[in-house]
Amino acid sequence: MSRSRQQVVRMLALVPYLQGNDGIPVNEVAAEFGVSPRVIRDDLRLLMYTGTGEYAGELIDFDLTALEEDGVVHIRDAEFMTRPLRISAREGVALIVALRTLRASASGSELTVIDSALAKLESAVGDSAAAPVDVVVDQVDPAIHSSIVHALANGKRLQLTYATVARDEQSVRAVDPRRLFTEQGKLYLEAWCLRAEDLRFFRLDRVIDAQVTEVDAEDHDVQERDLSDGIFTVGEATPYALVDLHPRAHWLTEYYQVDLLEQSDDNVWRAKLYGADWAWLRRLVLRNAGSVTVIEPQELANEVSSHALRALRAYDDE
Structure with a gap:
């Protein structure tokens, strides 16, 4: 349990x-x-x-x-x-929305239990529950989600292959899972990371692989932590670039830490793009060559141009 x-x-x-x-x-x-x-x-x-x-x-x-x-x-x-439980229509609708949200991140036998509770609540509340409420949770690999749910249900340690976006790298972590939850449409795993020796949050859409091990998960005595304590946050010293995002790069605003500043008539977005360091920002711009233009700082723009020219010369040499 x-x-x-x-x-x-x-x-x-x-x-x-x-x-x-x-x-x-x-x-x-x-x-x-x-x-x-x-x-x-x-x-x-x-x-x-x-x-x-x-x-x-x-x-x-x-x-x-x-x-x-x-x-x-x-x-x-x-x-x-x-006393017998009685809930108001407002409380019933709130429970229904909560169950719909829970259903979006559930799997297996959990769906049967949630659907049964939803059907009873919706029947009791009546037309009040008919108002359209869209619960949108990003899709994740069903196999990964199933492995994590299995590990949580059976108290087993997980081995995760995880993509850390802020550092542009993949790592293999042994973790003791604690809970699954959703935040702003994203599904997260809260787990004790044995490598970091601390509590960490893992976004499921960034988990490349999840394997359930035979090792029992340990019950670490840690204080509950807010999500904002475990994800990439922007501070005064956080590197950022002022960039123009062309339409093909608009997706970056949904996946990375970005502050939109203005939108032009030709659908080019001016934005601040934050990163863990300048090397990561340079690689991100190069991977989206032609869709992201560095405005400031000039040093980063020069580095991007220099690396792009070197890459093109390598092709010419071949």
């Missing part, structure tokens, strides 16, 4: 357990559920966003002072757990 599923199952059991054991030390709760006290504390903080509404009295609450200072758990405002 994946970690996210384990957490959901644990949290569903936590509420009735705490209702019957009010004032119990958090260490005893952790021992009962077979996890660390830190995990229980994280579960409780997440449960505080759960309830029948969004205001005080409608959300599960805990005595944080008692939890932090005395290490004991007092649960409040959780009586709704004993």
Whole structure:
């Protein structure tokens, strides 16, 4: 069972357990559920966003002072757990959209479960769910996706061949997978990378190959991290080139870190194109020769011209 599923199952059991054991030390709760006290504390903080509404009295609450200072758990405002679940049309539609998004990144037996839940929700909500909602997630290799899902379900280590765009290279990584999720239409794998000895995010459309190994994945004690902590980000010192992107190069804006500045009448886009270093930027421009024109800096434009001339002379020599 994946970690996210384990957490959901644990949290569903936590509420009735705490209702019957009010004032119990958090260490005893952790021992009962077979996890660390830190995990229980994280579960409780997440449960505080759960309830029948969004205001005080409608959300599960805990005595944080008692939890932090005395290490004991007092649960409040959780009586709704004993009542039959009723959701509004707005909540139902939100769940339907979430399930449609989840379905776009699911595979195998997961699809059967999701489709069953969707059918029940759509039937209960009625016409409110008929409004067109397009969930667009980039397609990935089905074999790669299936291997990663299998590794997550069975707790196995993966060997990935991964294309790192910012450095224009491929690398082979042994990783312990933690979860799959979508962000801005992209499907990501969160995993512990043994080479980096740290948590990393891998975009599935950049995974060249994924092999499930016989080695059991280890449960690394790491703090949850936001996606922005693990991907290429732009800073004040990040190299960039001012370029003109002709129509055949417009696809670069969807795949690389680009700031669009203006669009001309002849469909040429002026943009800032960011990269990990100047050598990578030079190679990217050369690979798109004729479609990308370097405006600034002049040194990069000169390097591109020089390398292009050397390549052409090599053909002439032959």
